[in-house]
Amino acid sequence: MNKGVQKNRLSLGAVANLAVKPEPVSAGQLAIDRIFVKKQVRRALGDLAGLAQSIRDKGEIHTALLVHEEPDGRYRLIAGHRRLAAAPEAGLNKVPVKIYRDQSELQIRALQVSENMDRDELSAYDQAIGVIEDIASYGMEEARRIWNQSDKKKPGKSLQSESWMSKRVAVSRYAEPVLALLMNGACEDFEVLHSLNQLYGMAPREFDALAERCGGDNPPTRDETRAKVASVKEWLARQEPGGSPAELLGGQEAGGESEALEVDGEDGQAGTDAKPRAVSQKQKGPKKTGAASRADLARELANTRSAVIGSGERVGARFGDLMVGMQTLNLDLAEGEWVLWQSFVSTVGPVIAQLGKSRGRAYLERLGKQLRGNDSAASVDALLKELGADKDAPADMPKGWTF
Amino acid sequence: MKTIAIANQKGGVGKTTICRNASFYGLDRGLRVLAVDLDPQRNFTKTLMAFREQNLGGEAAVPPSLTATRLFEKKASKLGPLDCGAGAALIAGERELVDVAGFGMDALHRPAERLASLAKSYDVCIIDTAPTLGKPLYAALIAADYVLCPCTMDQDAIDGLKDLLEDVERVRQLGWNPGLKTMGILANRVNKRRAFDRNALQDMREQLGDAVMGPVLFDRAATGYAKDRPVWRVQSGESQILAAKEMKAVCAEILRKANALGQEGNRS
Numbered sequence: 001m002n003k004g005v006q007k008n009r010l011s012l013g014a015v016a017n018l019a020v021k022p023e024p025v026s027a028g029q030l031a032i033d034r035i036f037v038k039k040q041v042r043r044a045l046g047d048l049a050g051l052a053q054s055i056r057d058k059g060e061i062h063t064a065l066l067v068h069e070e071p072d073g074r075y076r077l078i079a080g081h082r083r084l085a086a087a088p089e090a091g092l093n094k095v096p097v098k099i100y101r102d103q104s105e106l107q108i109r110a111l112q113v114s115e116n117m118d119r120d121e122l123s124a125y126d127q128a129i130g131v132i133e134d135i136a137s138y139g140m141e142e143a144r145r146i147w148n149q150s151d152k153k154k155p156g157k158s159l160q161s162e163s164w165m166s167k168r169v170a171v172s173r174y175a176e177p178v179l180a181l182l183m184n185g186a187c188e189d190f191e192v193l194h195s196l197n198q199l200y201g202m203a204p205r206e207f208d209a210l211a212e213r214c215g216g217d218n219p220p221t222r223d224e225t226r227a228k229v230a231s232v233k234e235w236l237a238r239q240e241p242g243g244s245p246a247e248l249l250g251g252q253e254a255g256g257e258s259e260a261l262e263v264d265g266e267d268g269q270a271g272t273d274a275k276p277r278a279v280s281q282k283q284k285g286p287k288k289t290g291a292a293s294r295a296d297l298a299r300e301l302a303n304t305r306s307a308v309i310g311s312g313e314r315v316g317a318r319f320g321d322l323m324v325g326m327q328t329l330n331l332d333l334a335e336g337e338w339v340l341w342q343s344f345v346s347t348v349g350p351v352i353a354q355l356g357k358s359r360g361r362a363y364l365e366r367l368g369k370q371l372r373g374n375d376s377a378a379s380v381d382a383l384l385k386e387l388g389a390d391k392d393a394p395a396d397m398p399k400g401w402t403f
Numbered sequence: 404m405k406t407i408a409i410a411n412q413k414g415g416v417g418k419t420t421i422c423r424n425a426s427f428y429g430l431d432r433g434l435r436v437l438a439v440d441l442d443p444q445r446n447f448t449k450t451l452m453a454f455r456e457q458n459l460g461g462e463a464a465v466p467p468s469l470t471a472t473r474l475f476e477k478k479a480s481k482l483g484p485l486d487c488g489a490g491a492a493l494i495a496g497e498r499e500l501v502d503v504a505g506f507g508m509d510a511l512h513r514p515a516e517r518l519a520s521l522a523k524s525y526d527v528c529i530i531d532t533a534p535t536l537g538k539p540l541y542a543a544l545i546a547a548d549y550v551l552c553p554c555t556m557d558q559d560a561i562d563g564l565k566d567l568l569e570d571v572e573r574v575r576q577l578g579w580n581p582g583l584k585t586m587g588i589l590a591n592r593v594n595k596r597r598a599f600d601r602n603a604l605q606d607m608r609e610q611l612g613d614a615v616m617g618p619v620l621f622d623r624a625a626t627g628y629a630k631d632r633p634v635w636r637v638q639s640g641e642s643q644i645l646a647a648k649e650m651k652a653v654c655a656e657i658l659r660k661a662n663a664l665g666q667e668g669n670r671s
Contacts, residue, residue: 012508016536018573102612 017158022107024098027064031094032087035067035075048086055083055090064096066115068108075099078108079115106138110146117149124188128171135169167191175200177211186215195225203232231359238356315347362403404437404522405661407529407586408547413563414534417553417591419446420626421653422531426451427633428654429527430490434663437484437525439518440496441471441539446630447531451485451493453631458488472499474514475506475542484521492525503538511538512579515546527663536566544574549586549661553620556593556603564588586660587616589653594622618652626650 055061065080077084078100087095100111113130116122122130127147134143144159167190171182178197181187187196192214200207206228210220220228322343326336352360370387407425409418422438429436440447455463468485471494484492503510518528530543544550552567554560574580588611594600608615620626623646629637635647658664 012511012536012538012541015541015573015577016570018577023572023575102610 022100022103022111024066025069025101027096027098029094030067030075030097030099032084032092035065035077035084035095035097037077037081037084046082048082048089051082051086052089055086055092061087061090061092061095063119064098066111067097067099068103069099069101076108078112082121106142106146109134109138113146114148117147123185124190125171125182125185128168128182128190131165131168132172135165140165167194170194170197173197177207181211181214184215186211187219189222191222192220192225195222195229196220198229199225199232202229202236206232234356234358319343319347366403404518404525405527405549405663406518406547407527407657407661408532408543408550409530409553410532410540410543410550410567411552411554411560411563412534412536412540412566413555413560416534416555416560416563417589417620418534419450419531421551421553421589421591421657422447422529423450423630424633424650425654425657426491426529428651429529429658429663431633432658432664433490434526434658435490435492435524437492437494437518437521437528438487439471439474439494439514439528439530441500441514441543442496442531442533443498443500444533445496445498448493448495448497450630451487451491451495454489454491455485455487455493457631468493468495469517470495470497471539472497472503474517475503475510475538476513477509479517479520496531500533500539503542506538511542512545514542515580518546527658527661534563536570541570541574541579544571544583545580547580547583549584551586551589551657553589553591554607555591556597556600561603561607585614586657587614589616590619592622592626593619616653616656618649618656620649620653621645623649 061083063080063083065083066078067075068078070076075097080095084095087093100108103111113134116126131143131147134146138146141159144162144165147160147165148158149160150157170190171179171193174182174193174197178193178200181196182193187193196207196210196214199210210225210228213220322339326339331339352364355363367387409422409425411418419442426436426438438447438451440451465485467482469480469482473480473482474494484494487493521528530547532540532543550567550571552564554564568585571583571585575583588607590604590607593604604615604619623634623642625637625640625643625646626634633647634643634650637643637647655664
């Protein structure tokens with residue numbers, strides 16, 4: 001009896017619940033042609049040439065393959081697909097095996113999974129596919145048993161956790177581009193993938209930006225993707241109830257305003273010929289996706305934006321007047337600062353009120369960052385150009401721009 | 404000393420009967436037998452005490468001796484097992500065994516150590532267990548070289564078997580007794596005339612193959628008589644003759660599998 005072994009502090013109840021691994025009946029060398037492969041957990045075998053070379057170098061396969069003795073005398077491979085496939089190339093016609101007998105399909109599956117998991121042979125994608133198939137074949141509870149991993153902190157554990165399982169089940173709902181990331185190994189973090197999947201559904205361009213970074217030097221983190229999903233959701237939610245952007249622009253009908261913005265006719269519209277028009281167009285039905293109405297909506301949006309840009313310029317001009325006026329009044333330092341500060345807050349305040357606190361803060365922070373880098377302020381125009389707010393700034397979004 | 408634990412987590416499957424008969428068979432073959440009773444019900448103990456009376460006389464005093472609960476205590480007892488005469492000795496079961504449940508997990512390993520220290524004095528050790536998952540059962544699995552599972556042909560017994568076989572695996576896989584071997588499953592009280600029994604036995608052999616022992620014990624009235632002697636010494640009758648033959652075959656197989664035979668003549 002082995003007395004040197006750690007004498008567990010587990011309770012007897014916990015011991016009695018430990019999962020029991022089946023034992024091989026025998027071990028030895030088996031001719032390759034007596035082993036057949038029924039079904040694989042892995043999709044692809046990867047680089048066999050490298051494995052074959054390593055077997056050649058060692059002169060043998062070091063770890064035994066697991067096989068199951070079938071009633072008809074053949075041997076079914078349980079685990080070791082790569083080694084089996086590489087063996088002929090390595091010049092072997094026999095492989096070392098551990099032979100199991102009288103195991104049910106479920107037990108064979110459990111052996112297969114636990115062997116592959118122990119050897120880290122399953123990619124995240126393989127795990128997900130395996131889990132999904134096993135739930136379909138055996139039901140959730142047995143699948144949790146199959147995919148159980150021992151945990152030093154929880155010695156009595158016999159079932160895989162529900163959250164571990166559900167992260168992998170979620171893969172069956174992934175959009176194609178998200179699945180592609182997983183299959184290629186570009187992203188193997190299920191939480192990030194889940195966020196990316198949500199993003200794909202809501203804001204494909206945001207998704208593209210983050211997806212591109214996967215697998216590179218600066219992959220998106222969980223926090224980052226989650227935050228992005230939250231901000232997109234917030235943006236969408238802030239639209240009118242019933243909420244798509246199309247509705248917002250087109251849906252203001254009877255009883256609503258007839259104009260989107262007040263127009264200060266004095267100064268006219270800088271930089272554009274279009275006049276702001278009544279936004280209320282009689283849209284039939286909430287979501288028209290025809291090409292024609294899209295063009296209408298785009299025009300409306302452009303008009304509204306021009307109006308906003310125009311009013312921004314007017315406010316700037318007013319501010320300029322203010323500062324000139326202050327100089328003539330000869331205010332002292334504090335009073336002067338007070339006036340400017342108050343005026344600034346009153347100007348920016350309403351905008352922030354519309355944007356909301358978190359976006360407002362994000363915008364101000366970014367603005368602050370951009371200004372900080374530019375202490376050697378040349379002219380105002382140069383600064384404006386820097387901020388992309390000058391008169392000549394293109395109205396259309398630069399390709400691939402994200403905040 | 405070869406140590407055989409007799410176990411099944413279902414009661415009434417014939418553990419104690421096998422313990423008794425296997426012990427007597429061993430004695431008949433000239434082996435020195437140590438009987439260990441880990442069941443608070445003490446049926447195995449009663450048989451050995453009756454045997455002792457026969458050998459040493461009804462008046463023989465019972466000196467203090469090493470009893471089952473002492474096997475689990477931290478401080479090793481200086482006492483030895485109770486001599487029952489004719490080559491048999493007994494570590495008696497007692498009611499206090501129920502207190503072992505409250506001992507720490509270290510206690511599981513002590514009986515194995517204590518029995519190991521007695522190994523030179525005996526050829527075979529037979530451990531009777533209670534039909535419960537508990538510390539004494541695990542201690543028996545840790546102490547034993549072999550575990551034999553008597554099993555009647557009913558669903559509860561067969562289910563108890565599954566639990567026991569898993570416990571055997573756990574003891575092995577935890578490294579507590581990696582050398583523990585399942586001697587086999589002994590089909591007991593099989594009613595030849597009942598289809599259920601015949602089918603159950605057949606299924607068992609198909610599923611478990613070699614794990615089911617060849618010799619089988621059929622349901623014979625004689626086996627239940629006279630708890631103080633082996634079946635082959637019970638009052639003769641047709642049932643008894645068949646029962647005796649079957650039982651001897653089973654006991655021989657048990658001792659053969661334990662490699663305990665071939666040590667006859669160790670007794671002076």
